[in-house]
Amino acid sequence: MSTRIAFLKGHGTENDFVIIPDPENAVDLSPAAVAALCDRRAGIGGDGVLHVVRSAAHPEAREMAAEAEWFMDYRNADGSIAEMCGNGSRVFARYLQHAGHVAEGDVAIATRGGVKSVHIAKAVSHGDSAEGDITVGMGRALLPAGHVTVSVGERSWPARNVNMGNPHAVAFVDDLAHAGNLYTPPSFSPASAYPDGVNVEFVVDRAPRHVAMRVHERGSGETRSCGTGACAVAVATARRDGADPAVTGTPVTYTVDVPGGTLVITEHPDGEIEMAGPAVIVAEGEIDAGWLESAARRR
């Protein structure tokens, strides 16, 4: 009998992930294996993988082990590594709760973007699954200077650079449909603007302090939601609207609609950003390790 690898499937506002619980960091998750798992036809399908490892067992997280027992080793669908995944951190916390590793309340999670504080609200249970909001302390946004133009087909817009641990370019558009089908990444001027790639958000206004967005994610293509992207959008919109909590001393909250749901983003006077939204575990099962090995080899 061949070795089995446990997996779960979960999503946060339809940003979906294959979850691989691997406390001792024993599973060989090469970029090709990640891409095979995320393949929506030949694999399980997902925008990325959440590899759940004890911080003490992962070389990139050992230093955070005293503060956070679990490390979110996040990978994009193409196998690339990203510094942070906002929706992923909520789904990761939901998995820890589902597996009985943590209870409702506060939990610290180690990520490549540092230790994040997560609050799991009292949830409504549906069988083995739980629904309810999970809030993540996303840290501060950086707003690097520089003028960038983002283009899709014949249309171009100025974009605002926002770094949420990972890079974002936020463009305000008249109509979300103007972003086209996003089967290919938007282009930039100057072309050299993002040597490490970038996540691109297209934003329209819905109402005061309420916007809607679409996103093309580095390493995953168009997704139904992006947590770091929603935070970047909230900060870029606040500055466009002349709202800066550091100046007024008052928190600013934006509701951000994404194709897969709604996220609520609050920026505090000290610059700290909180993101709240749902996170759900939808399935669990086992993968044949032999299948994963050969599917990865074929890539």
Ligand SMILES: N[C@@H](CCC[C@H](N)C(=O)O)C(=O)O
């Ligand atoms: N969907 C994520 C962001 C995942 C990483 C991103 N694709 C990157 O490469 O920076 C989120 O919810 O933040």
